[in-house]
Amino acid sequence: MEKKERRLTAILFCAMVMTITAASDALRGVFLPQFRTAFSLSEPQAGQIIMVSYIGNLLFLSIGGYLSDRLPRKRFIGGVLLLWSAALATYVFTENYYILLAAMIFSMGGSTMLSTSVNIITPMLFAPPALFVNIFNFLQGVGIFTSQNVGGRFAEKLSAWHIANAIILTIAVASIILLMTMKLPDPEKEDKQNGGYSEMLKDPATYLLILICGCYFIAEHGLMNWLTSYGSVHLGFTVQKAAMYLSLFYGGLTVARLALAPFVDKVGVFKMLLICSSLGAVLHTLGVTLGRNGLLFFGASGLAFSVIYPLLVMLIGSFYDRSKAGTATGLILSIATFFDIGFNAFFGSLVENVGYGKAMTVLPICAVLMCAMLYVLKFSVKKAKDIR
16 A cells, blocks of 8 residues: 555656646746837847756756766755745745746756656656656646736736745645655766766767757747747738647647557557657648648647657666766756757848848748657667667
């Protein structure tokens, strides 16, 4: 009975963390227009809020990934939860643009590190692992959907920002209390003979995984940030109509994570990645090629993209010694984040120079490259041939 209770506690903790971190992340976009008004921000200043979020991701994934393999796992996750909760408390009690920027580093970086940690520890706690990884990532989608829809109805007042963060903070405190009652497997002792970063950087799989994750970030996040503008400015849809296709993408992504969860372990992580990335590349390509009729294919690509990220995190861990899983995941995802930063930094200029029609081809090109690199990884790297 005690073992069953520990399992239920772990499930509840992972579910809570994945849901509230996603809800917190989504609030940034929901309240960005209100930040512009409340703090009298210029467009570059509003853009700084997005950029410091990426800085937070880089810091937490690179430093946190290293520490996660060297500290007791319970202490590490608890520490990140406390930092993240402190940032939420700052949102609740202050109204200052510069404090907001500083707190955004810890809230966005902390949430990314927490969700990545859940993806890393899930295979250690639950079987079948891919089933639970996708269920928890489905709840992440629920958190985003709830935050966008409920928060969006009250986003005209900054007081709603304080209230929303107070609710999330309350659940975060509950998750910290829950964590204190849990037992988590500590990182395995490091095998000194296998080296550290230097050995990882000598492995060709590392570079392929960085390219795969970087292209994935552009293909998905590029859609999130630019599909509405592309549909309204270039294709002539209303903003509401264009946004509907983006909602279709994330709705499909959320539902498919739950629907596909039971099949991932049967099909195999690597094989499922090959299937979904191939379908995603086709749908993204049709999305650009067919113009106005293509937005439906962009929306439908959420079905294909649904399981790619959680399975990529699992795949990274399978290429390296278990004692270095967190370090490797942090290294690869933090470097891949530079793809995101570079894309968002230059895409606006690209649109100005060549127009939305040509600029949007970057998304299907990255989707195709992601798919191609997965096939190269599977059939050219020796260790990959043994991974299902």
